[in-house]
Amino acid sequence: MRETPIYYYSSSSGLVRTFAEHLQRPVFNLAEREVRTSEVDGPWVLLTPSYKSGNATNDTIPEAVKRFLRKPANRRAMVGVMGSGNRNFGRYYQQAARDIARASGRPILLEFELSGTPWDVAECRRIMADLDAALDRSEPPSEAV
Template identity: 30%
Template sequence: MQTIQVYYISLSGNTTSFLKNLDRYFQQEYQKKLKYVNVKNLVKDGKSLAFDIKKHYFAFLPSYLEGGNGIDTGDTEILTTPLRQLIAYSKNREYCLGIVGSGNRNFNKQFCLTAHQYAREFGFSVLDEFELKGTETDIKRIAEKMDRQLTEIPV
């Protein structure tokens, strides 16, 4: 079974829960499975362990921003920077097939903002977004988009 690599962050478990369900869906519908690594667990003694990623992957990232409204204040990223460091390391950004943002719509204009900031900074696209743990509809739609991206990898 083909494995799809995902690097992500989850602090309160919503993104992990989404990825578990997405993995189940991929196995049932596409005969592919996800290998999802929570980059938060790669931090040792307060330092991120960055390494070369030599195969294509997707990034999943909830927004954790400090206060503000996302327009003129409050776009300081907190807690999710280990993923930023991993993607920024070496040529890792070049292997990213896109980022999926998550968040809470109560944050209005700041909804999923960090994923958009990464996309701009690192030069890949925001593949999609979902709220909290996501829904069945989100899973189906996002799986389709990821699968399409995989078929477009140049050989």
Template identity: 65%
Template sequence: MRKIPVYYYSSSSNLTGRFAEALARIDGRRVLNLARSDVRRSEPSGPWVLLTPSYKAGNADEVTLPAGVRAFLRSPMTRRRMVGIIGSGNRNFGDYYQAAARQLAQASRRPVLFEFELSGTREDVARCADILARLDEALDDVRNAG
């Protein structure tokens, strides 16, 4: 069965990166860091999932989606192949917690598959890995039916 890759953005704090790397360790899933310019310039060849943090501390004018994610999503084909979103956030942001994932889900009409705080817990990683495994199966069933 083909495992859907996860493209993630992680800043120097590496909170999102730690979560992505833990997903990769659990089930061998491919994770690609959008902080790297070669990854941002690439285009997924099939379905993929975005893992993005939200950056917003209460100023409504601040942009919530990291620049690396925005750059990656400029390609219409990349946007079309995105099948879901995983959000990372900080509850200290109040109403803006998970704002990037939720706003992008609404704009793209793709589901938020999972949300976690900061770098998540082991339980968060396991639950997210289970959700991704079920998504892998569902997409595999669709491919096999076609």
């Protein structure tokens, strides 16, 4: 059964990377140029932190995530969104993940703070295993349509 990959962005503080590396499945860091300029080979899940800048008009979506989502093939194959944030940011908590979910019509699968707790890691593994099984049961997309 295919293991649905997670594409994530993590800054130099590396909190999201720490979380992703505990998942025991294919994970790719969009901070790496060759990853953010690549094209996916099937369904995938986005994991993004939110980064509020000083400028009130700026959104909180990391530039590398925007870059990756510029490719229509990547946008089409994204099946869900996960977010890492910090509740200290109040109404901006998880804004990047929530904005992308709203704009794309894909569900938020998980939200956690910073690098997550062991419970968050276990929950993510469970959600992804369920997703792998669901995608395995679904019809592969036909080239004819």
